[in-house]
Every structure is written in structure tokens, then in C-alpha cells.
Amino acid sequence: MKKATGFLLTWALIVFALAAAICGVAGNGNLLTREMFRHAPPETTGLPEREYAGVGRMTAGYLAGQEETFQYSFSDGEGNTYLCFRSYEADHMADCRQLIRLAGTVRWIAGGLAMILAGMAVVFRKRLKDFTKGMSRGLTAAGAVFSLLLIWGLLDFDGLFTTFHRIAFTNDGWLLDPRTDLLIRLMPASFFVSLGIRVLLAVAVMMLLIFVTVAAIRAAEKRTEQRGA
Secondary structure, X not given: OHHHHHHHHHHHHHHXXXXXXXXXXXXXXHHHHXXXXXXXXHHHHOOOHHHHHHHHHHHHHHHOOOOOOOOOEEEOXXXXXXXXXXXXXXXXXXXXXXXXXXXXXXHHHXXXXXXXXXXXXXXXXXXXXXXXXXXXXXXXXXXXXXXXXXXXXXXXXXXXXXXXXXXXXXXXXXXXXXXXXXXXXXXXXXXXXXXHHHHHHHHHHHHHHHHHHHHHHHHHHHHHHHHXX
């Protein structure tokens, strides 16, 4: 029982870190602006440089639930007004916002579960050795899963990208045309790779913290056993 609790605690912490990182990235307008400009400069998108910040803030606000409509307009020097996104692009972003909301819910559930399980570890600290064994097994399993995903991404990123979208979305709204749709021009594959790396780094930091915590607990137990001997 204690091993299973430790295993679940590790996964709860990792899922919390993953969901929190996704929400943090999606709601960071400055980050989205910077990455859009870096991976999709004006000469490839047709969007004036001065409008990137506005699009980035609008996108982050929409995904975070602070903006009601996914749309951005701007005017040129002659007084002409341009709408950036078509209705089906906005529909796809509505699907994306639902995923971000789901990530937000998962974040709080995983965080609450982690607190409960950690509390159980304190209550049953006399069996902490079994608890840390379970955490180690959870860490090993998580490492294997993320390593397989990383290898898949390195060998066939397009395949991983397509599979994720087919699982995450119930329609083909994500199949946009860069010749006609600004959204896909602003967010090419390299844009998602860069943001994905940030999310994975957050997960890696959490896994490292779990590893250090388990190692510290085991070292403390060993010292206690040596003093008792």
C-alpha cells in the first residue's frame, strides 16, 4: 500500500508540473509574442512587426479565458482595417482553449492529490522506506514514458505532432493552410517545439526534485539506522 501511495505521489507531482507548465506557457503573452517573432518573422507571415505584441497578448488572454473572442485587427497608414483570423481559425483556437481549461483543472486536481498523498507519507513515516520505493518506481516509469516520447519526437516529429492533434481534437480544424491562414504561419512546427521544450524542462525539474527528495530521505534513514546499530 505504501509503495502504491509513493508511486501515485510521484505521478501526481509530475502531472501537476506538466499541467501547470502548459497553462503558464499558454497564458504568457510576452513569451508567445517572442516565440512567434522568432519562428515566424514578418517576412514569412505578412503581419507587420508592430502588431506581434498585440497578437501575442490577445492569444494568451484568449487561451487564459480573459478574452471572449479570438480575433485581432489593425489599421495601415491609409486607414484600411484588417482582420487577422478567419472564423475556422477562431473555431480551432476555441478547441485549444478547452484543452487549456482542462489542463487548469488537472493542475488543481493533481496538486490536491499530491498534498493528500504527501500528508499520508508524514502520517505513516515509520514505513517511509516503502513509500520512497514507490516514488522511485514512479519516477522510473515516468522517465521511461517521457524518454519514449522524446525519442519519437526526435525520429518523427511530424508523426508525433499529428498523433497528438488527432487524439486531442475531435475534428480536422487544426489542418490549416499556411498559404491562406495566418494562424499556422504565426505558429509553425518550430514554434511548438520551442514551447514544448519549456514544458518538458518544467517536468524535468520536478522529476529532479523528486529524485533529490527520495535520495535525501534514504540518506536520513540510513543515518538513523547506523545510529541505532
